Amino acid sequence: MTDLLDPPVVVHGDDHGHDEHHGPTGLVKWLTSTDHKVIGLSYTITSVVMLVIGGALAEVIRAQLISPNNHLVSLAQYNELFTMHGSIMIYLFAGPFAFGALANFVVPLQIGAPDMAFPRLNALSYWLYLSGSITMLLGVFTAGGAANFGWVGYAPLSNAVNTPGAGADLWIGGLLLTGFSAIFTGVNLTATIFYLRAPGMTLFRMPIFTWNMLVVAILILLAFPVLTAGLIMLYADRHFGTHIFTVSGGGVPVLWQNIFWFWGHPEVYILALPFFGMVSDIIPVFSRKPMFGYKGMVFATLTIAALSLGVWAHHMFTTGTVLLPFFSIMSLLIAVPTGIKIFNWIGTMWGGTVIYSTAMLMSIGFVITFLIGGLTGIYLASPPLDFFTHDTYFVVAHFHSVVVALVMGGMAGLYYWGPKITGYMLNERLGRWQFWWLFIGTQLFTFPMYLLGLKGMPRRIAVYLHDPSWANLNMWASIGAFMIGVSTIIFVINCVYSWKRVPAGDNPWDANSLEWFTTSPPPHHNFYRLPKIRSERPVWDYNHPEARALHHGEDHEEIHDMAKHV
């Protein structure tokens, strides 16, 4: 049995070679640090602040919609509200939280690397993200108000004639900055995963989270340059007199939609895959089993990535200018790898020892809510069904099922990796309260919206006085949204309450991957020693050498036989 275990050795790469790292502290440390852990923490805090801002805007939207003819906000303010809500949540929270925050912190740890491949580029990514976020939010304070053309910015509504004013320009500027931030993060993650893995950490021994981050990084590199190019064209249309998206000068408005969604649909998976990865790391740990169908999971992720670039026009079925069957079959096919993932998660729990920590509850909530969002997504992949649900609350409900599921996945990640990041446990009792408010609130929030969409309520309307009977369902949706707000408050309370209360120790969850082999929080350059890496669960193999993963057809008896022979 002993040959399963290599004596842990001092790890490479730490050119300081000392326990303590002497460097600046406080504000100077924050401004100058290139340590992926500090940057990851900055990303986490900034993006959670964005979540709170975006969530507050959502609560105002839901308050406006409680009654058919509400005057809480004016029509113009309402347009700004949902535009900023969508933009903040998609561009400033979900994306950066997904590929900036936890990925930055966890990926180098999971592959046994001392840092990201390009630490200074990593810091630049963060500063571009922060300044881009501030730029977009500055629009609120300009004379004409913030951008008000929806987070998709459809031309020609977003051109200088229909939306003059600095708010729209700040929106474009903010997106350019955060777009470059994302591209640099993509470069950094790809290089880190390709070149800085620890010895023995082959690609097929990486934790699923790191795998998903690699796929996300590739998708970022494929998709984000398209958005950046599109934004520059839009800016040129607004200020340099070009007519790329305006009919009067020979342009084609639909081109913006093609460009936007060529970025926008991979972006959906850029947002989703990191959270799939978090859940895929968490469920095995709290089932005390290996990831069921690990390789199938990786291939499913790669398939999603490949297909995601061929489905953009399912957002444009009702334009009447796209090739319906092509995009229909591509979009439907994405259901297959997604289904494989869900069955793999169930397979992981099957026969395991399921421990209901907050992280696990959030993961299960994620799977259930995402299943609902995924199933309703199948309707939208069918053009005839999309024709009558497109741009109604059905679509809004669909993608809120998906993205609030992602928030649950992110919360699972924070409860799971929070102890590693801060060194202290988050309170489990408050965590369970948060989960139930979030989970029940989400279902209460989305189900009435599905029904409203089917009754014909278009999205982005501030009043619906022609059919006051919609008020009832809207009231339920608003109650659900307020419950989600309560859950966020519970989370903030938990962060404050748990600060420096219960030390976490190195490996509080008896987890699988390398980040649990080092201290919490990890030292500068991460590792003093590394275990032998022979599977995707090196730390589990180190702690439980007798309980390695079984291949198909293998049974415990065979191991016992082998042990006898040895």
Next chain:
Amino acid sequence: MRIEARILLLLGLFFGIMCAVYWPTSNEDGGSVMMFGAMLLGFLPGGYYYYWSRRMKPRPEDRDATQEEGSGFVGAFPSTSIFPFLLGMGAWFVVLAIVFGIWLLIPGFALVLWAFIGGTHESRRGGQR
């Protein structure tokens, strides 16, 4: 390294096939061009990795290696640097200039230039120690 190459080449191949199906059947060029670009973005790094995977022995991270085999100098990781912050602020000023006034380009480009020079110099010293 071989698997990395294979993943990227396969992605490029898939986008190439999609492009070949999509271009003739749709009356739309934007998506076809973007898919063609995606194909190139798969083939370019994929080809690079494939080229080197045939000329290199498997690295320790590509095989059943022990930790000792990976020991040694991995690279210089600068511990602290102010230049990313300066570069980011410079880029921010440049973006703000297109909204609030062209004069912001002056501090913007000054910061960018400073950060480029300082950052390059820092790299030549091998990072701040």
Next chain:
Amino acid sequence: MELTPQSPRDAAGPKRALRRVRNLLALPIAAIVLSGCTLPSFGAFKSDTKTGQSTYHLWQWFSVGAIVIGGFTLLLMAYVMIRYRRRSDSIPKQTQYHLPLEITYTIIPILIVIGLFVSTVVVENKVTANPPTNVKIDVNAFQWGWKFTYPGYNAVVVGQTTQAPTMEMPVNTNVHISLTSSDVIHGFYVPKFNFSRYALPGVDNIFTFDAINTGTFFGQCSQLCGLYHSLMWFHVKVVTMSQYKAWLASFNTPAGIAAAKAANEATNQQTSTGVATKNAYGGS
């Protein structure tokens, strides 16, 4: 450390579970099959056009599929969550791969997807077909109203926001709608026809309405188009062919011609200045 042996009860667990799940599913499936065409609406409109009704039936069958698949998956989830909750701290069997099972749940979804795709294409071809007809209506969307013109006739209807102009069309006839926009993108959405289409500047989108019931149906802009997007309403009034012809003819009287001319001028003026109707919804 000793591995905990699997008790016989554990080993039988999955198979029994499958049987239990099958029994649970049998009842709703049987109910659906027996009830035949009387599937529930699942919240959607039955539609007042023929093509809209085929969309509606597609919707019903998609919903059956979604409920069966979703219900099955949720039951599996509930089963593993209850059955395998922690009871002791022993380490469970470390199964990682079961290739036949994995292949099964790859193949079956692919087959389902092919089925969904085929049924989609069948309905899609019905919905997007434009059988020849001589009833044609031009719809022009603008910020924030609609203009309906009837090529070959004097009839023009125009109205903004809550004025909600009414588009008259005959029942039991194919009607070609030619949709375009004179400024930004709008959405021509008639919920009870189960249909919407973008009004794109510079593009003539042609589609067919084949209403089977008379009546007045509410419609609304569905694609964000600026300030008064929430109030960009219209009505579709489906009448018999003789009523429709009489209505068209009413525009041939001097009064009708004058009204149409006034409507045309009003649109030109309003679209160029962007002045909206006076209502309670002040701009900023």
